[in-house]
Amino acid sequence: MKRIFYTCISITIIFLIINACSSGKKMSIPNQDFKSPVAAEDTALFRLVEQQTFQYFWDGAEPNSGLARERFHTDNIYPTHDKNIVTSGGGGFGVMAILVGIERGFITRQQGIDRFKKIVSFLETADRFHGAWPHWWDGATGKVKPFSKNDDGGDLVETSFMLQGLLCVRQYFQNGSIEEKALATRIDKLWKEVEFDWYRNSKNVLYWHWSPNNGWKMNFAVHGYNECLIMYILAAASPTHGVPAEVYHEGWAENGKINKFPANYDGITLQMNHQGEAGNSGPLFWAHYSYLGLDPRGLKDKYADYWKDNTNHALIHYRWCVNNPKGYKGYGTNSWGLTSSYSIRGYAGHAPTEKRDLGVISPTAALSSFPYTPKESMAAMKHWYNDMKDKLWGVYGFYDAFSETADWYTPRYLAIDQGPIVVMMENYRSGLLWNLFMSCPEVKQGLKKLGFESPWLSK
Numbered sequence: 001m002k003r004i005f006y007t008c009i010s011i012t013i014i015f016l017i018i019n020a021c022s023s024g025k026k027m028s029i030p031n032q033d034f035k036s037p038v039a040a041e042d043t044a045l046f047r048l049v050e051q052q053t054f055q056y057f058w059d060g061a062e063p064n065s066g067l068a069r070e071r072f073h074t075d076n077i078y079p080t081h082d083k084n085i086v087t088s089g090g091g092g093f094g095v096m097a098i099l100v101g102i103e104r105g106f107i108t109r110q111q112g113i114d115r116f117k118k119i120v121s122f123l124e125t126a127d128r129f130h131g132a133w134p135h136w137w138d139g140a141t142g143k144v145k146p147f148s149k150n151d152d153g154g155d156l157v158e159t160s161f162m163l164q165g166l167l168c169v170r171q172y173f174q175n176g177s178i179e180e181k182a183l184a185t186r187i188d189k190l191w192k193e194v195e196f197d198w199y200r201n202s203k204n205v206l207y208w209h210w211s212p213n214n215g216w217k218m219n220f221a222v223h224g225y226n227e228c229l230i231m232y233i234l235a236a237a238s239p240t241h242g243v244p245a246e247v248y249h250e251g252w253a254e255n256g257k258i259n260k261f262p263a264n265y266d267g268i269t270l271q272m273n274h275q276g277e278a279g280n281s282g283p284l285f286w287a288h289y290s291y292l293g294l295d296p297r298g299l300k301d302k303y304a305d306y307w308k309d310n311t312n313h314a315l316i317h318y319r320w321c322v323n324n325p326k327g328y329k330g331y332g333t334n335s336w337g338l339t340s341s342y343s344i345r346g347y348a349g350h351a352p353t354e355k356r357d358l359g360v361i362s363p364t365a366a367l368s369s370f371p372y373t374p375k376e377s378m379a380a381m382k383h384w385y386n387d388m389k390d391k392l393w394g395v396y397g398f399y400d401a402f403s404e405t406a407d408w409y410t411p412r413y414l415a416i417d418q419g420p421i422v423v424m425m426e427n428y429r430s431g432l433l434w435n436l437f438m439s440c441p442e443v444k445q446g447l448k449k450l451g452f453e454s455p456w457l458s459k
Helices: 011-021 040-054 080-084 088-103 109-125 156-173 178-192 229-237 245-252 254-259 306-323 363-367 374-392 415-429 432-438 441-450
Strands: 071-073 085-087 136-138 340-343 346-349 412-414
Touching (some): 040 374, 088 109, 088 432, 340 412, 432 441
Antiparallel strands (some): 071 412
C-alpha cells in the first residue's frame, strides 16, 4: 500500500566473527515447539544471509536514534538529507531483527540492550500524535518528516508495525535483570499510550492517519484485505485504548465483503479479496508484515485460515513467475517473488498481474516467505547467492530488487524490505518472534475478542 562500499565476506570469516560475538547471555525462547528445519548443508548460507541482512539495522542504523534508516543507497545517489530519515514501520521490523542478532550471536545481549535503550529514549521524546508515531522522522531531531503533503502526523499502521516489534522486545527482557526489566517497563508504557480509539474517528473503522495540521484530511479508512491486520488486532488488544469487536468486523472485514472477490490463479484460490485487486493477488509483503510477530500457524477466524491463505499467496507468486506469462528473462523456479520495492523507474507495487508485473524480482518476497515456501525460497536464495552474487549481493545482503530483462541491478536497500527477511527466516528456523509476540497476554485477549482461533489461546 504505502508503501560503503561493496564487500564480499567469506563464510569462514563470518563464522570467526560470530564466535567472537556470542558471549551474551541467552534467553530461553518461550514455547518453542520445533527445531531448525534448515538442512545441515544449507545452514552456513542461511546464517550468512540472516547476518548480512541484520547489519542493515545494526551498522546501517541512524546514529542518534538507533533506528533503521528508511533507505540506504550504496551508490550514494540520493539527497544527503535522506540519510537522516528514519522509519517507524521499518524501525519496528528492525528491533525484531536485533533480537535475532542477540539470539544468533551476531551481537552480545548487552550490545542489544544498549541499542534498545537508545531506541526507546528516541521513541519517548520524538513526535507523537495521540500516542501514534509518524511514518517518518528526522532521526537527528525526532521531528516528523512529512511522508506526503497531508501526511505529517500520526500513522497508525506504521505505529502498529513498531509496536509489534516492541512487544517482542518487552517479552524478551521482562524477566531479566533490573536493567532489562526497566527497559520492558518503558516499552509497556509506550504501548499503552497509543490511542487506537482516537483513530476510529468516531466510526467503526480505523483510520490510517491523523494530523494536528490537517486533521482527517487523508481520509484513509482501512479496510481489508491488505498488510494491516496487525493494526486491528493490536487495537482490540490495547488494555488502555482498545476498540470493540465491531470495529474489526464492520471496518476491516466490511461485514463479510472481505471474502467477496478472492484471488484465483493456476488452481490456487485465496479466501479473501486483496483490497484493490479484485480477483487478483496483491504484492507478497501482505503475507509478511502482519505476521512477523502474529503467528499464522493455526490462526483462523470466520473470514480465513491465515496459514493456508498466506501459503497460497506465496505459491501464486511462485507459479506466476514459473509460468512467466509476460516472458521476462530470468523468471523461473529459482528466481521469483513480486512485492512493493524499488523498480526500474522509482518505487512500484509489483504483483502477479498483467498490469503490475514489470519484470522486477524483489528478493525479500521469496526470502520472507521461507515459512510458507521453504523449498522454493531456498532454491531462490541459493541461485541468487551462488550464481548472481556479483550483481545482487552487497554490504547488507541481497539488494532490494533487480531485472534481468532490463539488465538493471541497483545497489540499494529499503528497511521495510530488509527487515522481514531476517525476521521471517528466523521464524522459519526457530519461531523466535512468533513465540515472543504470541506470549503477550493482551494479544491473546485481543484475538479472543475478535473471534480468532489459535493454538496459542490454549497456552
